[in-house]
Amino acid sequence: MIVFCFVFNIDAQLYSQRKQLFDDDWKFYLGDVSEAYSKDFNDHDWRSLDLPHDWSIEGKLDQKNMTGGGGGYFPAGTGWYRKSFNAHPSWKGKRVSIYFEGVYMNAEVFINGKSLGIHPYGYTSFFYDLSPFLEYNKKNVIAVHVDNSKQPNCRWYSGSGIYRHVWMIVTDPVHISNWGVEITTPEVTPGKATIQIKTLIKNETNAAQKISLLTAVDKQNVHFAQKISSDIEIDANDQKEVSQNIVVNNPLLWSPENPYLYNAQIKVMIRSKTVDNVSTQFGIRSIKYSTENGFQLNGHTIKLNGGCVHHDNGFLGAAAFDRAEERRVELLKSAGFNAIRTSHNPPSEEFLNACDRIGMMVIDESFDGWRESKTPYDYSKIFDDWWKRDIEAMVMRDRNHPSIIMWSTGNEIIERKKTEAVATAINLAETIHAIDKTRPVTSAMTTWDGEWKLFDPLMAAHDVCGYNYQLERAPSDHERVPSRIIVQTESYPRDAFKNWKMVQNNNYILGDFVWTAIDYLGESGIGRYYYPGETKGEHWEGDFYPWHGAYCGDIDLLGWRKPISHYRNILWNDSEKLYMAVREPNPADGKITETLWSIWPTWESWTWPGHEGKDLQVEVYSRYPNVRLYLDEKLIGEQKTTIDQEFKTTFILPYNAGVLKAVGVKDNKEIESRIIRSAGTAVKIKLIPDKKKIKSNGQDLVFVLVELVDKNGNINPNAINRLQFKIEGPGKIAGVDNANLKDLDSYAGNSRNAWNGKAMVVIRSTNAEGNINLNVSSPGLEEANVKIRAEKK
Numbered sequence: 022m023i024v025f026c027f028v029f030n031i032d033a034q035l036y037s038q039r040k041q042l043f044d045d046d047w048k049f050y051l052g053d054v055s056e057a058y059s060k061d062f063n064d065h066d067w068r069s070l071d072l073p074h075d076w077s078i079e080g081k082l083d084q085k086n087m088t089g090g091g092g093g094y095f096p097a098g099t100g101w102y103r104k105s106f107n108a109h110p111s112w113k114g115k116r117v118s119i120y121f122e123g124v125y126m127n128a129e130v131f132i133n134g135k136s137l138g139i140h141p142y143g144y145t146s147f148f149y150d151l152s153p154f155l156e157y158n159k160k161n162v163i164a165v166h167v168d169n170s171k172q173p174n175c176r177w178y179s180g181s182g183i184y185r186h187v188w189m190i191v192t193d194p195v196h197i198s199n200w201g202v203e204i205t206t207p208e209v210t211p212g213k214a215t216i217q218i219k220t221l222i223k224n225e226t227n228a229a230q231k232i233s234l235l236t237a238v239d240k241q242n243v244h245f246a247q248k249i250s251s252d253i254e255i256d257a258n259d260q261k262e263v264s265q266n267i268v269v270n271n272p273l274l275w276s277p278e279n280p281y282l283y284n285a286q287i288k289v290m291i292r293s294k295t296v297d298n299v300s301t302q303f304g305i306r307s308i309k310y311s312t313e314n315g316f317q318l319n320g321h322t323i324k325l326n327g328g329c330v331h332h333d334n335g336f337l338g339a340a341a342f343d344r345a346e347e348r349r350v351e352l353l354k355s356a357g358f359n360a361i362r363t364s365h366n367p368p369s370e371e372f373l374n375a376c377d378r379i380g381m382m383v384i385d386e387s388f389d390g391w392r393e394s395k396t397p398y399d400y401s402k403i404f405d406d407w408w409k410r411d412i413e414a415m416v417m418r419d420r421n422h423p424s425i426i427m428w429s430t431g432n433e434i435i436e437r438k439k440t441e442a443v444a445t446a447i448n449l450a451e452t453i454h455a456i457d458k459t460r461p462v463t464s465a466m467t468t469w470d471g472e473w474k475l476f477d478p479l480m481a482a483h484d485v486c487g488y489n490y491q492l493e494r495a496p497s498d499h500e501r502v503p504s505r506i507i508v509q510t511e512s513y514p515r516d517a518f519k520n521w522k523m524v525q526n527n528n529y530i531l532g533d534f535v536w537t538a539i540d541y542l543g544e545s546g547i548g549r550y551y552y553p554g555e556t557k558g559e560h561w562e563g564d565f566y567p568w569h570g571a572y573c574g575d576i577d578l579l580g581w582r583k584p585i586s587h588y589r590n591i592l593w594n595d596s597e598k599l600y601m602a603v604r605e606p607n608p609a610d611g612k613i614t615e616t617l618w619s620i621w622p623t624w625e626s627w628t629w630p631g632h633e634g635k636d637l638q639v640e641v642y643s644r645y646p647n648v649r650l651y652l653d654e655k656l657i658g659e660q661k662t663t664i665d666q667e668f669k670t671t672f673i674l675p676y677n678a679g680v681l682k683a684v685g686v687k688d689n690k691e692i693e694s695r696i697i698r699s700a701g702t703a704v705k706i707k708l709i710p711d712k713k714k715i716k717s718n719g720q721d722l723v724f725v726l727v728e729l730v731d732k733n734g735n736i737n738p739n740a741i742n743r744l745q746f747k748i749e750g751p752g753k754i755a756g757v758d759n760a761n762l763k764d765l766d767s768y769a770g771n772s773r774n775a776w777n778g779k780a781m782v783v784i785r786s787t788n789a790e791g792n793i794n795l796n797v798s799s800p801g802l803e804e805a806n807v808k809i810r811a812e813k814k
Contacts, residue, residue, distance in 0.1 A: 039298065043119065043187040044072035045719060045788075048103045051076055057101040058131040060162045064103050071719050072187055075180035076100055077169075078338025078756070079769040084566040087172035090545035091396065093569040097172050097181050102165040106189075108155040116192045116225060117151045118199070119163065122185035122370055125339065127168040133161055141403050143169075143179060144332070144366035145414040148190075148199050174398035176389065177331050178543030178570070180339025185369050193296040194225040195232060197289060198260065200417040202301045204285055205459055209307040209319065214272040216305070220287055221262045224255040233290040238267050240283050274319045275304030275423040277359045280380035282423070304377065304423025310461055310485060310506050312499075312529040316426070318382075324524050325382065325532020326593040327360035328353060328575065329511060331541040332368055335578035336758035336768040337783065338542070341369035344722040345783075348711070350375040352580050353538055357590030357597070362510060362534045364465075365389035365432045367415045376424035383422070384463065384510070384534070386429035387415050391445055393435035409452055416456045428453050429510070431464040433489060437479060438472070446482035463487045465510035480505060485531065492523055492533070499529055511536040514548075514573060514585050514620050518667040521592045535589070536618065540574035540762065548573025548618040553611030560616065570762035573618035577760040579726065579781045584623040588642045591668060598644040601683040601695045603627060603637055604671075624777065626738040627681045627697040639672045645685030645692060653679040659686065701731035703740040703778065705803035708795065715752070715786045715793070717811040722755060725807065727780040727797055740778040742799040746771045748784065751811050752793035755785035775799075786811050 048067040056062050077088075080096035088097050108117070121128065125143030129136060133156065137149040155161055169181040190199070201221035208215040216238055224230045231254045237246040247267045255261045273281035282304055289297040309317040316323055330353070334345040346369055353361060360382040363372075367385060376383050388408070394401040412430070419425055430449040436442045450462040461484030466476055473494055480486045480502070487510035488495070495507050508531040512520050520533040540548075546560035546568040556565055570578075575586035587600035605622040606629070607613055615621060623640060641648045643662035650657040650672045660670040678699035684691045709726040729740035748754055756768050759776035766773055773780050784793060790811050798804035 039191060040120075041189045041191070043104070043189045046104065047072060047074075047183075049074065049076070050101045051098065053099050054101060057103065058134055058136070058164045058166065060133045060160075062103070062164075067103070073184050073340040073342060074182045075184045075338035075340045077178075077181040078336070078340070079767075081767065082567070082569055082765045084564070088543075089173050090560070090564060090566070090568070091173050091176045091543055093178045093543040093545055094566060095178060095542070095569070097169040099166070099168045099170050100182060102167065102183055104163045105160050106163070108157045108159070108161050110157050112155065112191055113157055114194070115152070116194060116196060117155060118148050118190045119151055120146065120148050120188040120190055120199070121183065122146045122187070123341065124165065124167055124183050124185075125169060125179050125181055126174070128183075129166040129168075131162075131164040131166075142400065142407060142411050145411045146185075146370075146418055147414065171398040173396040176395055176399075176544060177541060178333050178339070180333065184339040185341045186371075195230050195255075195289060195291060196223055196225075196297040197221065197287065197299050198223050202285070202287060202299060202421065204301060204303040204421050206305050206307065209272070209274065209305060211274075212271060214269045214305045216267045216269060216285075218265045218267065218285055218287070219262055220265070221260060222253075222255060222289060223260045225258060227257050229254055229256050230291060234263050234265070235288040235290060236265050236267065237286045238269065238283055239286070240273060240281070246286075269305065272305045275306040275377075276318055277380035277382060280304070280378060280423075282377060301421055302374070302377065303421050306423050308426055308460065310531070312504060312506055315528040316531040318426075322528070323359070324593070325360040325508065325534070326358055326589070327362060327382075327384070327532055327534035328358045328538020329362045329364040329534050329536050330538050331364060331543075332366060333542050335540070335542065336756040336781075338756075338768070341371060342722055342755075342785075343371045343720060346372040347375040347379075348580075348724060349539065350379050350381055352576055354379050354381055356538070356576055356582055356586045357594045358538055360384070360426070360532060360534070361538065362386060362429065364511075364537075367419065370418070373419060373422045373424060377422055381424055382426045383424045384427045384429050385415065385419055385425045386432065387412055387449075388430065389432050391431055391434045391436060391442070395435060408449070412449060412452050413456065416453055420457045425460065427460055427485060428457070428462050429464055429487065430462060432510075433465055433467050437466060438475060440478075443478050443482050446479055450482060450484070461485045463508065463510070465489045467491055467511075474501070477502065492520055492530070495523065495527065495530055499527070505529065506531065509533040513618060514575065517585065517589050517592060521589075535575065537571065537574045539576040540570060540572055540578045540760070542570045544571045545569050545762075546616075547571045548616070548620075550613050550615050550619045550622055552608060552613060557614070560618075567763045567765050569765075571618075572762055578758055578762075579760045579779060580724070581760065581779070583620065584625075584640065584642075585620045588669065591642050591644055599648070599683060599685045599693055599695050600642045601625075601639065601681070601697060603629075603639050603681075603697070606632060606635065606637055624738060625697055627676075627679070628700045628738055629676050630739070632676045634675050634677070636673050637676045639674065639681065639683075640669060641672065641683045642669045643683075643685050644668060645687050647686040649684045649686055649691070650674075651682040651684065652677070654682075698735050700735040700737040700778075701733070703729035703737040703742065703802060704732050705730055706744075706797050706799065706805040707734070708797060708805045708807040710807055710809060713808075714810045714812060715784070717751060717786050717788060717790045717813050719786060719788045721786045723784045723809050725782050725784065725795060727775065727782065729775050729778045729799075729802065736778040738778045741774050741776060742802060744773050744775060744780055745798050746773075746782050747796040747798075748793065749796075750793040751787045751789035751791045752784045752809065753787065755783040757782050784809060
C-alpha cells in the first residue's frame with residue numbers, strides 16, 4: 022500500500038478558480054501504514070514530491086518481481102499519498118470536489134479520515150465530493166491508498182501510483198455538471214456548420230432557480246464570437262439539460278492536415294451574476310463510414326495509417342507529464358502516422374488534447390478484456406460491477422475531442438467464441454451510443470486456431486470490425502458479408518507493404534494499425550531478435566530477462582525512427598521518398614533469429630570494424646523508379662524500386678569505410694540523395710535539447726539527446742561509453758535512457774551507458790526561475806554542457 026500526504030497553501034488567486042491543479046507538495050510512502058488515512062497521522066518523515074508520479078519506474082528491475090515479464094519485471098506493491106491544504110472560507114456553501122485523472126490502481130481516497138470510496142480501474146478518471154467533510158480555516162488532509170500488490174494484473178507495464186494529474190474543482194451550488202458539456206456538429210458543409218451544445222446544469226439548492234445560459238463559440242486565437250442565450254428554470258435539487266444550436270459560417274474544419282480548434286465558453290448566470298463558467302475545446306468536422314467510400318472525414322476518403330500505443334512514456338514510466346504526452350504525439354505525427362489506437366485503455370487527457378492540436382485521429386479503447394481473464398488479477402475480476410461506470414467515464418470525458426473517430430470496447434477477448442460475448446458486445450455498444458451517437462464502435466478480434474466464421478455474430482454487434490493480424494481474410498469475408506466495414510487493429514511490422522496494398526485497393530478496409538507505433542515497457546521481448554547462444558523462442562514462450570520491454574515499435578524509446586518507420590512513411594505519404602540503412606551481418610558463430618513481431622536489425626551505420634572486405638547488405642527504400650548506390654562517389658549499381666519491387670531494394674557490397682550514398686533516379690536524372698558516413702572513434706559528447714526554454718511550473722520537461730561523435734561530428738554507432746549526468750539550477754533529472762531494453766540500469770538514475778552512440782536525459786523544471794545547467798561527461802571523452810532557461814511565462 023502506498024500513501025501520499027501533503028500540505029498545500031492555496032493563494033488567493035487560486036481560490037477564485039473553478040479548476041485548480043492539485044499536483045504540488047504531496048507526501049509519499051512506499052509500503053503500507055495502517056493509520057495513514059487519519060487526518061492527524063504524522064507524515065513528517067515521508068518523501069515530498071509533485072505529481073504525476075509513478076513509483077514503479079523508480080524501482081529496481083528484478084527477475085523476481087511479481088509483475089513478471091508482462092509488467093517488465095518492475096516492482097509494484099502498495100503505497101500512500103497524503104496532501105494537506107486549507108479550505109478557504111470563501112468555499113463555504115460551494116461544491117468542492119477532487120478530480121483524479123488516473124491512479125493505478127485500487128485507489129481508496131480519504132478526506133480528514135473519512136473514506137470516500139475505492140476506484141479499482143487504473144485507467145479511468147473519477148471525482149469525489151469533498152464538501153460535507155471540509156473544515157474551514159483548518160488543515161484538511163487528502164490521503165490516497167494505492168494498491169497494486171496483486172500481480173500480475175496487466176499484460177504490459179502499468180506503473181503504480183497517482184500517475185496523472187489531480188485537480189480541485191470549486192463551484193457554486195448551481196453549476197455545470199462534471200463532464201456535463203457535449204458538443205457535436207450534426208451539419209457540416211464548407212459554407213456552414215451547425216454546432217449543437219448540450220449542457221447539463223445542476224441545482225443543488227433547496228429552491229427552484231431561474232437561470233440564463235450564455236454560450237459563445239470562437240475560433241482559438243481569433244477575436245470573434247457567435248453567441249446564444251437560453252433562459253430556463255430548474256427545480257430544487259434537480260438538474261436539466263439545455264440544448265443550444267449555433268451556426269458558424271465558413272467554418273474552419275478540423276483534419277490531420279489542418280487541426281483547427283474552436284472554444285465554447287459557457288456561462289451560467291443568475292440575476293446577471295455569473296455563477297459558473299466553463300470553457301470547452303472542440304473541432305468542427307464530419308465523419309462517415311461505408312463499404313463504398315471507407316472512412317470519410319469532411320466528405321473526403323482518408324486511409325488510416327495507424328499505430329497502436331500503450332500509455333507509458335518509456336523511461337518516465339506511466340507518469341503523464343503534459344510535455345511527454347505531447348512529444349509522443351509529435352513523434353508519431355512526424356513518422357507519418359495519421360491515427361492512433363490507445364491500446365488497451367483510455368489515455369490521459371493531455372494525450373488527447375495533443376492529438377486535437379497536432380492533428381492525430383484516435384481510436385479510444387476501454388478494456389483489454391471482459392469477463393474471462395488473461396492474467397490472474399486483471400479487469401475480469403471487476404468487469405460486472407464496473408464496466409458500465411468505466412465506459413461512461415471514458416465516453417463522457419472524451420466525447421468532445423475532434424481527434425476521436427471511433428470507440429473500442431475490447432481487445433482479443435478470451436470468451437469471443439461464446440454466445441454470451443455477443444450480448445456483452447451489444448451492451449457495451451449500446452451504452453456508448455446512449456451517450457455518443459456520432460461515432461462507431463469497434464473491438465479488436467483475432468483467432469489463433471484457424472476458426473473465423475464463427476465470429477460473424479460477434480462482428481455484427483459492432484459498427485466497424487477490428488481485425489488483429491487477420492486482414493488476409495478480408496476479401497472472402499467481404500464476399501460472405503458485403504456490409505462489413507473492416508479496420509485492421511493490429512498487424513505485424515514486417516507486413517507493411519502487404520497491408521498497405523490491401524487498404525489502398527479496398528474501400529471496405531478503412532486502414533491498418535501496426536503493433537506497435539512506438540516501443541514500450543513490459544510485454545518483455547516482443548519484437549526481439551536474438552543471437553547464437555541466447556534463449557530461443559517467442560516472447561510468450563519463456564522468460565527472456567533482462568529484456569523488460571517491447572522492441573516492436575516503429576520508433577524506439579529515445580524517439581529514433583527505425584528503418585521500418587521510414588519504409589512505412591514512404592508507402593503511405595509523400596513527405597519522404599528515399600531512405601537507406603544497413604542490415605546487421607550475422608555473427609561468425611551463427612545466425613541472427615527473428616521473432617514474429619521483429620524486423621531484422623538494420624541501422625543507419627556504415628561503421629563495421631572487423632568486417633572489412635566482407636559483404637554487407639544495404640537496403641534502400643524509394644518512391645523513385647530507380648535508385649543508385651555509390652561508395653566514395655564510385656557507382657556500385659542501379660536497381661528498380663517500383664511497386665513491383667515493393668518500393669525497396671538491396672545492394673550487396675564488400676565493406677570498406679567511406680561515404681555511402683543512395684540516390685533517387687527518375688527519367689535518368691538524379692533527384693535526391695541520402696548519405697551515411699563511416700565514423701571514427703568517439704572523442705566528444707554532443708547535446709541536443711528539444712528546446713532551450715522551460716516553464717518554471719514544476720511540470721515542464723526538456724528532452725536532451727546525447728550523441729557520441731568523432732572528431733568530424735559523426736555519431737559513432739558502436740559507442741557504448743558510460744555517461745554521467747549532473748545538473749545545477751532550478752531543475753532536476755526526471756529520467757535517463759539509451760533505448761536498449763536489455764539494459765538493467767535505473768531509469769531514475771544519473772548515469773547510463775550509451776547504446777548505438779546515443780542516450781537521453783530528461784530535465785524537469787521546478788517552480789523557480791533561473792538557468793539550468795546540464796553537464797554530461799564520460800572518461801576519455803570531451804564533456805558537454807547545455808544551458809536551459811526556466812521562466813514563468
